[in-house]
Amino acid sequence: MLVETKRDAGMTPGKDKYVQLLDSPGGQWERPLFGLSNEQLATVMGTFGQPAYRSRQLSDALYRHWHSDLDHISTLPKDLRRGLIEAGYRMGIPSISETFRSTDGTERYLIACGDGQTVETVWMPEGDGGEKGDGSEAAEDEENYHRATICVSSQIGCAVNCRFCLTARLGLQRNLTSGEIAGQVVSVLKRHQVRVDRDRINLVFMGMGEPFLNYDALMDAVRLLVGEVGIAESRMTVSTSGIVPGIERFAAEAVRPKLAISLNASNNLVREQIMPVTHKWSIDAVMQAVRRMPLRFKEKVSFEYVLLGGVNDKPEHAAEVASLLRRANIPAKVNLIVWNPGPGVDFHMPRPEDVEQFQRRLLQGGIPAFIRRPRGRDIYAACGQLKRTGSTVS
Numbered sequence: 001m002l003v004e005t006k007r008d009a010g011m012t013p014g015k016d017k018y019v020q021l022l023d024s025p026g027g028q029w030e031r032p033l034f035g036l037s038n039e040q041l042a043t044v045m046g047t048f049g050q051p052a053y054r055s056r057q058l059s060d061a062l063y064r065h066w067h068s069d070l071d072h073i074s075t076l077p078k079d080l081r082r083g084l085i086e087a088g089y090r091m092g093i094p095s096i097s098e099t100f101r102s103t104d105g106t107e108r109y110l111i112a113c114g115d116g117q118t119v120e121t122v123w124m125p126e127g128d129g130g131e132k133g134d135g136s137e138a139a140e141d142e143e144n145y146h147r148a149t150i151c152v153s154s155q156i157g158c159a160v161n162c163r164f165c166l167t168a169r170l171g172l173q174r175n176l177t178s179g180e181i182a183g184q185v186v187s188v189l190k191r192h193q194v195r196v197d198r199d200r201i202n203l204v205f206m207g208m209g210e211p212f213l214n215y216d217a218l219m220d221a222v223r224l225l226v227g228e229v230g231i232a233e234s235r236m237t238v239s240t241s242g243i244v245p246g247i248e249r250f251a252a253e254a255v256r257p258k259l260a261i262s263l264n265a266s267n268n269l270v271r272e273q274i275m276p277v278t279h280k281w282s283i284d285a286v287m288q289a290v291r292r293m294p295l296r297f298k299e300k301v302s303f304e305y306v307l308l309g310g311v312n313d314k315p316e317h318a319a320e321v322a323s324l325l326r327r328a329n330i331p332a333k334v335n336l337i338v339w340n341p342g343p344g345v346d347f348h349m350p351r352p353e354d355v356e357q358f359q360r361r362l363l364q365g366g367i368p369a370f371i372r373r374p375r376g377r378d379i380y381a382a383c384g385q386l387k388r389t390g391s392t393v394s
């Protein structure tokens with residue numbers, strides 16, 4: 001069993017870490033290769049006196065072929081493989097420890113982390129109800145290959161404390177490493193035998209946690225997923241509760257996914273009640289930061305809006321959201337999410353007619369608006385329901 005991790009004090013490159021295997025003879029230390037950048041892999045190869053092209057071979061084995069056993073990488077010489085293993089190196093691709101399958105085809109996974117904790121990841125086949133997971137329209141030509149959205153976690157638990165969210169109940173347990181973030185994607189791609197060059201896979205960083213409160217690991221993971229795994233950043237969306245310094249750093253990135261803001265209220269008064277983070281960064285401050293972000297051709301910023309019955313779902317709220325977004329004058333679209341209930345979270349679902357009316361009002365106000373079909377509610381895989389649970393929630 002894996003029980004303890006510790007930072008490597010400069011013996012090996014960068015963010016490498018050792019993981020002690022309690023049940024391994026002599027309490028050996030292991031070093032996972034998964035999560036290392038190409039540059040870091042080159043440094044590892046350098047310590048074995050190997051030329052730079054060996055790191056490309058190792059990177060392909062890790063991030064393109066998803067080998068879980070160093071001994072099976074036939075492109076590397078046998079002696080080198082043995083040397084790496086003797087030095088404690090392991091491939092270290094995270095493994096799925098439990099799978100929950102919804103009647104709608106959604107799958108929720110518990111993925112084992114190095115320290116015995118688990119993190120949640122969700123696979124949603126066929127996008128998100130007539131649209132892709134990011135809210136853009138679906139393609140017609142979807143036979144014989146995967147079209148799916150993977151919902152990725154960035155932290156275990158969350159410190160932001162939105163009142164309507166089940167993940168908030170956990171508090172922040174810890175940040176995930178870049179390897180653990182990218183590893184969720186790779187272990188799910190491997191399970192479904194996805195062909196990255198052919199299948200249409202979208203990634204949404206909308207699982208557990210606030211991505212911009214784990215910024216460096218998130219962006220390291222994004223760079224691995226774009227550069228090594230081969231998923232285009234235009235197929236990725238990062239969702240934030242409105243952490244302004246994070247939005248500003250994100251805006252300056254050369255390679256970045258699309259941005260989604262969890263707006264969830266039409267004015268600061270309501271938002272402060274349901275998202276205390278608004279006291280720190282008001283809606284105005286968030287909008288200003290978003291406005292300064294240079295957008296790509298045809299790129300839109302998504303605004304997520306969780307409809308809470310009787311709280312933020314009235315026609316006047318919709319009118320206020322429309323005018324807020326018109327004033328902001330950015331290419332935007334709104335994804336309406338019907339609140340998913342959870343035990344001990346004291347809100348109500350909106351009435352179906354209010355949801356439709358809300359969408360109509362936004363459309364009338366000139367704002368593209370989509371209603372997100374809830375996915376995997378029966379297995380607690382829907383938005384805001386991730387809480388490291390088994391088949392039932394306690």
Ligand code: SAH
Pocket residue numbers: 164165166205206207208209210211239240241261262264304305306337338339340341342383384385
């Ligand atoms: N922390 C980030 C990303 C994870 S939450 C963020 O807040 O944006 C992903 C989305 O789920 C957010 O838009 C959030 O508002 C929404 N959400 C949280 N709890 C929910 C619930 N119980 N029902 C529906 N959506 C919820």
Ligand code: SF4
Pocket residue numbers: 158159160161162165166167168207208209210241262384
């Ligand atoms: Fe954290 Fe997002 Fe849940 Fe808010 S909605 S508590 S930011 S995971």
